[in-house]
Amino acid sequence: MRTVAEWYAGGGPTMHYILAIALIGLVVVLERTYVVVIRAKTNARLFIERVITLVRAGKIEEAIRACAASRTAVADVALLLLRSRTHDEEDLHNVAHAADLSVTPRLTKRLRYLPSLGAAAVAIGVAATLHDLGEAVPLARSLRPSEFGLFVAAGLVLAHAYLASQAELIVEQLDELSVRLINALIDRPDVRLGHR
Numbered sequence: 001m002r003t004v005a006e007w008y009a010g011g012g013p014t015m016h017y018i019l020a021i022a023l024i025g026l027v028v029v030l031e032r033t034y035v036v037v038i039r040a041k042t043n044a045r046l047f048i049e050r051v052i053t054l055v056r057a058g059k060i061e062e063a064i065r066a067c068a069a070s071r072t073a074v075a076d077v078a079l080l081l082l083r084s085r086t087h088d089e090e091d092l093h094n095v096a097h098a099a100d101l102s103v104t105p106r107l108t109k110r111l112r113y114l115p116s117l118g119a120a121a122v123a124i125g126v127a128a129t130l131h132d133l134g135e136a137v138p139l140a141r142s143l144r145p146s147e148f149g150l151f152v153a154a155g156l157v158l159a160h161a162y163l164a165s166q167a168e169l170i171v172e173q174l175d176e177l178s179v180r181l182i183n184a185l186i187d188r189p190d191v192r193l194g195h196r
Helices: 004-010 014-039 044-056 060-069 073-085 090-109 113-134 144-185
Strands: none
Touching: 004 014, 014 090, 014 113, 014 144, 044 060, 044 073, 044 144, 060 073, 073 090, 073 113, 073 144, 090 144, 113 144
8 A cells, every 4th residue: 555655756746836735725724714713703692792781881981991802803893883982873884884894804815815726736736637648657647646636626625615604704793793783872772683
């Protein structure tokens, strides 16, 4: 039975290019995981409820301190709304929209690199396979770059799907927080759909 190193070496020098793409993709995945899953994500439900409760009780300064103590995306948006010091609904919606435009790109930045890197890994692998077939290289050896490219692409596409879904969840939480916090600031009833 061949070892992974022997399998890799048998694929020729093209395997190094695919490995380089895999490493670049891994760096992007790790960085995005830190930003989206570790730093930006929180137990938003508890945080949102706490901030809304404080605002409804008239404890705006305490809500601001709670938001300032948190380093999450939801807290950033709440902090911008609370520091606006306005109770005009249109102004609050403008602040919420501006906050969304500020926070959302930070969550989705570089996520599109992952499918593109995956496509590049497959393309390089297929090109190497076609070249090897034209050079009368044995079929088993000539397929290795394509196999490796597909393996790398699968990992990058799965990572993209997970990270994109986590970013979308945070954006949904930002939207919920904005609407509920604006309602609290203008003393409109709090409506939570799906909760009884």
